[in-house]
């Protein structure tokens with residue numbers, strides 16, 4: 001058992017904490033709106049020398065959390081997952097951008113509202129029964145959206161198609177995407193809490209900092225334990241995937257080591273805390289939290305946007321239930337009857 | 338990060354599991370819920386016979402916080418009563434740390450044999466969260482101390498061999514400084530125990546101390562050093578001695594009920610079961626973290642506050658969801674025909690409210706986190 005980052009990961013964390021703080025300041029995040037992609041930041045990211053294909057998912061979680069802290073306008077999770085699937089020797093070359101559609105293409109062969117869809121030259125995802133990659137020119141524009149994320153519809157058929165594998169391979173990639181997105185949401189949630197804490201220490205009303213009021217203190221005090229829990233869960237899921245998957249779902253003994261279940265859990269738990277952390281932090285900014293000028297709104301919108309591209313969280317809870325209680329899963333019952 | 342348990346810990350866990358399986362039975366559970374005394378002496382003795390209690394006492398055997406966590410977490414997950422044993426083990430650790438040779442000789446073998454219990458006499462009728470306001474006093478009379486006062490919520494006092502009693506010994510000192518911890522045999526003349534019954538069947542007690550005369554041999558630690566002794570006890574407890582996974586038996590019982598009743602196929606039921614499984618898992622990870630910090634030489638005080646807050650609040654939420662889900666049958670109690678989950682859902686709905694009260698209320702934990710973790714201004718007192 002070792003619940004701290006490894007010495008190498010601590011180095012990684014520091015390097016990327018500084019990198020994103022420097023290169024993805026709020027000014028950069030704002031400048032990238034509404035598309036949600038900053039080419040300069042993307043190019044700068046490629047200069048960081050850690051992008052060998054041997055980076056583990058756990059290492060990428062460390063970096064993803066730092067990207068999340070700065071709500072970096074680059075498709076970090078999608079690109080990392082897709083380029084791992086595509087077997088690129090360098091994950092971030094700064095040239096091609098890869099996207100990942102967590103949802104399968106519809107019957108017309110269209111991936112809808114794909115994260116990174118607006119900017120990626122290659123999208124990987126499910127179409128019919130195959131896990132495919134499709135190279136086609138990115139629109140470099142997309143529908144204006146809540147998170148100012150580079151979302152767009154993309155065809156799964158028109159372009160240069162290659163077949164990557166089966167649903168199993170997709171499931172594995174999707175689990176990786178959930179874990180990296182969870183890591184980013186953890187970073188986002190932690191940064192939003194820090195912004196809230198800083199604000200309530202500065203802002204005075206009734207002659208005292210508003211952070212002295214117990215109602216304010218208590219709503220914020222609920223958050224750090226849940227954020228820490230989300231981080232632990234995310235790292236546990238990453239470690240399970242790095243170990244090749246497998247594991248058990250012994251719910252009766254509270255012993256869940258199954259990589260796919262952990263990835264689901266990490267995703268929904270992190271999304272939930274990111275939504276709460278940003279909502280509370282925004283609320284304690286008072287009217288200013290609602291003002292465009294303050295940064296907390298950037299976090300509030302991305303907390304929702306980064307998670308909801310997968311769909312209604314209820315669906316994910318139900319998918320998790322099917323892994324935890326497989327004998328009673330609707331699909332299993334239908335097959336049996 | 339590596340979340341896996343070392344082979345030795347897994348082997349230890351297997352031993353604990355098999356002893357619990359042999360001695361925590363429907364009969365012992367039934368006895369617990371009819372007597373109101375939440376303790377299983379046969380289980381304690383069996384754990385002791387295998388050397389597991391001695392190993393768990395901080396500063397004695399292995400003294401490994403990971404083992405301490407595994408022992409009490411396994412008991413909690415199984416639904417076995419653990420608070421009485423946890424108090425005894427914790428206080429044995431305190432005695433080992435600050436006690437005299439005579440106190441060690443009396444207390445430690447009695448606890449590690451699985452026989453003796455020790456209760457905590459901290460809270461008073463008018464001093465709960467603000468413990469330093471306590472008024473039970475011990476006054477010098479020659480070579481003796483004369484103790485007078487009343488304690489509230491002295492759980493297991495009716496079974497315990499000793500009480501550790503926090504009393505004011507110097508009213509002229511600031512509130513936290515004038516307190517002394519005493520280790521007093523419960524059969525000392527002048528000690529009285531009255532039952533206090535609770536909504537969740539479990540019995541606790543009010544205890545009264547009426548001109549109780551004891552010698553210096555009953556002072557635990559230093560005179561006027563009681564607050565520090567309490568700190569030692571807390572540092573051993575570290576949030577790893579149970580109380581952070583009450584949702585596990587609740588989920589097990591409820592999932593079994595959902596399967597038996599066929600409700601398991603309903604999406605609304607499945608969603609809630611999944612959500613509670615996540616919360617239980619996160620509560621375990623946070624507890625594991627406390628154990629790991631302690632094992633690495635740290636003091637996970639704030640982490641313990643965060644864990645207790647999350648675990649108890651989410652358990653309460655779960656117990657409400659599940660009772661609502663079970664509807665009318667969720668109102669029926671243990672052993673009643675037709676009761677959802679054989680009455681466990683109803684039991685948890687009665688039990689869960691206390692978990693955000695005892696062992697430090699949610700508000701006190703939030704105060705700690707706000708002030709000491711988030712660095713927000715301290716406004717009270």
Ligand SMILES: Cc1cc2nc3c(=O)[nH]c(=O)nc-3n(C[C@H](O)[C@H](O)[C@H](O)COP(=O)(O)OP(=O)(O)OC[C@H]3O[C@@H](n4cnc5c(N)ncnc54)[C@H](O)[C@@H]3O)c2cc1C
Nearest residue numbers: 457458459460464465466490491492541694695696698700
């Ligand atoms: C079943 C049971 C078993 C127990 N066993 C033991 C035992 O064995 N030994 C022992 O010594 N004690 C025991 N206790 C006592 C327990 O530790 C206290 O109940 C607890 O510390 C709270 O104190 P109180 O009940 O006096 O509530 P109070 O302190 O009166 O609190 C009442 C309410 O006010 C809130 N409140 C208090 N102060 C603040 C504040 N500063 N800010 C915001 N809100 C605040 C509390 O959170 C709570 O909601 C037990 C209690 C119960 C119910």
